[in-house]
Amino acid sequence: MKTLSKGLDKEKVRKISKFKNEPEWMMKYRLESYDLFASKKMPEWGPEIDIKLDNITYYKKVFDKIENNWDNVDKDVKATFTDIGLRKAEEEYLAGVHVQYESEGLYSNMLKELRDKNVIFLDTDTALKKHPEIFKKYFGKLVKNDDNKFAALNSAVWSGGTFIYVPPHTKLDRPLQSYFRIDSKNMGQFERTLIIVDEDSDLHYIEGCTAPTYSDDALHAAVVEIFVEKNARCRYTTIQNWSNNVYNLVTKRAIVEEGGTMEWVDGNIGSKVTMKYPACILKGDYSKGTCTTIALADSMQIQDTGAKMIHIGKHTKSNILSKSIARGGGNASYRGLVKITKNAAHSYANVKCDTIILDDKSKSDTFPTNICKNNESSIEHEATVSKIDPKQLFYLMSRGISEDKATELLIMGFIDAFREELPLEYAVELNQLLKGETSIECKR
Amino acid sequence: MLEIKDLTIKVENKIVLNKFNLTINDGEIHVIMGPNGVGKSSLTKVIMAEPNYKVISGDIIYNGESILNLSTDERARKGIFLAMQNPLEIDGVTNSDFLRTAISSINQKNVNLYSFIKKLDEAKADLKMPDEMVHRSINKGFSGGEKKKNEILQMKMLNPSFVMLDEIDSGVDVDALKIVGDNLNNYKKENKDISYLIITHYTHLLRYVKPDFVHVLKEGKVVKTGSYELAKQIEDNGFNFDKIVSSANTGSDQSE
Numbered sequence: 001m002k003t004l005s006k007g008l009d010k011e012k013v014r015k016i017s018k019f020k021n022e023p024e025w026m027m028k029y030r031l032e033s034y035d036l037f038a039s040k041k042m043p044e045w046g047p048e049i050d051i052k053l054d055n056i057t058y059y060k061k062v063f064d065k066i067e068n069n070w071d072n073v074d075k076d077v078k079a080t081f082t083d084i085g086l087r088k089a090e091e092e093y094l095a096g097v098h099v100q101y102e103s104e105g106l107y108s109n110m111l112k113e114l115r116d117k118n119v120i121f122l123d124t125d126t127a128l129k130k131h132p133e134i135f136k137k138y139f140g141k142l143v144k145n146d147d148n149k150f151a152a153l154n155s156a157v158w159s160g161g162t163f164i165y166v167p168p169h170t171k172l173d174r175p176l177q178s179y180f181r182i183d184s185k186n187m188g189q190f191e192r193t194l195i196i197v198d199e200d201s202d203l204h205y206i207e208g209c210t211a212p213t214y215s216d217d218a219l220h221a222a223v224v225e226i227f228v229e230k231n232a233r234c235r236y237t238t239i240q241n242w243s244n245n246v247y248n249l250v251t252k253r254a255i256v257e258e259g260g261t262m263e264w265v266d267g268n269i270g271s272k273v274t275m276k277y278p279a280c281i282l283k284g285d286y287s288k289g290t291c292t293t294i295a296l297a298d299s300m301q302i303q304d305t306g307a308k309m310i311h312i313g314k315h316t317k318s319n320i321l322s323k324s325i326a327r328g329g330g331n332a333s334y335r336g337l338v339k340i341t342k343n344a345a346h347s348y349a350n351v352k353c354d355t356i357i358l359d360d361k362s363k364s365d366t367f368p369t370n371i372c373k374n375n376e377s378s379i380e381h382e383a384t385v386s387k388i389d390p391k392q393l394f395y396l397m398s399r400g401i402s403e404d405k406a407t408e409l410l411i412m413g414f415i416d417a418f419r420e421e422l423p424l425e426y427a428v429e430l431n432q433l434l435k436g437e438t439s440i441e442c443k444r
Numbered sequence: 445m446l447e448i449k450d451l452t453i454k455v456e457n458k459i460v461l462n463k464f465n466l467t468i469n470d471g472e473i474h475v476i477m478g479p480n481g482v483g484k485s486s487l488t489k490v491i492m493a494e495p496n497y498k499v500i501s502g503d504i505i506y507n508g509e510s511i512l513n514l515s516t517d518e519r520a521r522k523g524i525f526l527a528m529q530n531p532l533e534i535d536g537v538t539n540s541d542f543l544r545t546a547i548s549s550i551n552q553k554n555v556n557l558y559s560f561i562k563k564l565d566e567a568k569a570d571l572k573m574p575d576e577m578v579h580r581s582i583n584k585g586f587s588g589g590e591k592k593k594n595e596i597l598q599m600k601m602l603n604p605s606f607v608m609l610d611e612i613d614s615g616v617d618v619d620a621l622k623i624v625g626d627n628l629n630n631y632k633k634e635n636k637d638i639s640y641l642i643i644t645h646y647t648h649l650l651r652y653v654k655p656d657f658v659h660v661l662k663e664g665k666v667v668k669t670g671s672y673e674l675a676k677q678i679e680d681n682g683f684n685f686d687k688i689v690s691s692a693n694t695g696s697d698q699s700e
């Protein structure tokens with residue numbers, strides 16, 4: 001086991017790079033990023049980030065190597081992932097699975113047919129060693145290390161994450177999934193994900209995350225960069241169910257070339273504070289971006305989520321559908337940006353944010369920014385805030401359904417458009433999460 | 445058996461029923477008629493514990509027990525069913541999820557999927573409802589008549605013992621009305637002890653479903669009780685009371 005003591009300084013950044021035996025350029029990049037992190041202020045907008053950064057563990061390696069056979073994985077950890085349902089999903093439904101435990105990968109495997117198609121699916125550290133050319137070409141190009149304070153932090157201390165390269169003209173029939181798990185108190189997890197879907201190819205990637213509940217805060221600050229090449233399509237599905245002591249501050253961005261499509265499907269159920277606004281830069285003509293999100297803010301939770309769509313190419317289209325649920329005193333807010341640039345003629349953007357507030361203690365705000373810089377394009381925006389409709393509740397209850405169950409049905413109905421985007425297995429899991437079934441603790 | 449005793453209710457500070465009395469024995473079919481806004485739907489809502497309808501005094505007794513302290517869902521689980529005048533649309537909740545949840549709530553155990561689908565298929569066929577309807581959101585995009593049929597579908601699926609039908613015949617075309625009538629008759633045939641409380645403005649449905657009693661509701665009370673003949677007279681003459689009373693005196697109906 002390799003663990004850094006709490007807190008962060010330049011020496012520790014250097015140590016992480018040394019542990020990993022990285023090339024010189026990466027160590028330099030990390031150190032430069034650390035300086036940016038140290039000099040940048042916390043975001044001046046959005047929820048207060050009241051985290052003691054000195055109290056966080058920035059690197060912890062528990063297992064020596066990444067296994068490709070569950071039989072070689074620590075017995076208790078294996079049992080945890082069996083309970084979570086990941087192993088069943090792997091057998092029945094997925095094309096490949098990667099698991100990260102604390103700072104490093106734990107398990108990684110994919111179907112032979114994908115290897116035969118030259119698909120690369122690795123943890124990001126291994127990818128840096130095995131595929132340095134592609135890595136250097138794309139890494140940090142979309143989310144630069146000066147983008148925001150937490151992107152700078154990630155760039156300094158990143159560890160693990162997923163690297164996917166899908167070669168041209170390659171369709172994956174089944175999704176690839178990564179699973180991120182934090183088990184230690186005060187842990188910081190800083191995975192770095194880099195996905196390239198080359199021309200005419202198609203990828204569905206699923207990301208899941210959980211952590212057990214501790215009284216002390218943990219930090220998850222990930223960076224995700226996605227390159228969707230000409231006529232390619234990438235769908236990125238997240239079901240985030242961090243425990244409610246995790247600050248979840250994630251920068252997710254995709255750049256889409258001509259005729260390409262990027263689809264974000266983003267479910268935020270857990271965490272203490274989430275700030276996450278998946279972005280599409282629609283660079284190529286006729287490129288498309290969609291973002292379908294739900295956020296559930298329960299007691300003591302703040303979900304500050306949304307999406308960004310930047311239209312640069314002509315005839316580009318984007319669609320944002322955001323569904324927020326606030327209950328038990330939680331705060332679920334939408335924050336979004338749609339920008340149609342001067343060049344992006346004949347483009348169209350649609351934004352729809354619906355919020356349902358279940359009691360008087362809970363709240364929700366909407367912060368939309370819509371900018372359209374040419375006359376041939378348009379942005380449509382619609383926002384609704386509602387409560388559970390007592391008439392609908394009565395109708396359901398008049399058929400013998402209890403108030404709680406009826407409310408649950410109405411909430412499921414409210415997020416139906418999101419559930420429809422999920423693979424069936426995950427829709428079932430989501431139902432359970434929304435019913436408040438507790439997350440599974442690690443047996444280790 | 446349902447007994448309503450001296451029931452006074454109010455909605456939005458307006459007294460709607462005033463010392464209202466009605467007893468419906470097992471197996472009986474009762475009809476309530478009355479001018480618009482007189483409180484017919486309010487009666488059904490208060491029996492179903494709609495929170496806007498407040499009981500000021502009196503009692504509602506079902507099978508020997510007061511149900512005033514029971515919530516809407518508890519009353520439904522006792523076998524009381526209301527087919528509403530204006531069935532609601534609920535986006536995102538499919539008819540089949542809804543029905544499965546309702547049946548498992550009433551039976552207090554999980555539904556056997558196979559027997560559920562079989563029963564649903566039969567009910568759909570009986571009502572000549574298209575297959576895909578059950579996978580759509582509750583009443584979403586249903587025509588007025590389709591919504592009414594959907595209420596009957598729910599009744600057939602949930603097996604209630606006391607059924608209130610609030611204007612189930614309005615907005616329903618001639619063929620659909622016959623289908624609804626046949627289904628009500630068959631349901632009664634299969635479940636001898638069930639009783640109906642039918643609210644209507646016309647006699648169309650009553651030609652299929654023969655009532656035992658027809659009541660006229662006015663000023664918060666039943667002002668007259670008769671048989672099917674009374675319904676016909678109302679359809680011919682309206683609620684012009686003198687005419688009803690005079691014809692009643694010559695007819696066989698008993699007036700209050």
Ligand SMILES: Nc1ncnc2c1ncn2[C@@H]1O[C@H](COP(=O)(O)OP(=O)(O)OP(=O)(O)O)[C@@H](O)[C@H]1O
Pocket residue numbers: 455456458460478479480481482483484485486487496529
């Ligand atoms: N939720 C409500 N809020 C305010 N007033 C109501 C409400 N429900 C009913 N009322 C009033 O109570 C009275 C009785 O209404 P109700 O719907 O019971 O009439 P009805 O006899 O069913 O009429 P119709 O034949 O038109 O269906 C009406 O004056 C109506 O406006």
Ligand SMILES: [Mg+2]
Pocket residue numbers: 484485486529610
């Ligand atoms: Mg009415």
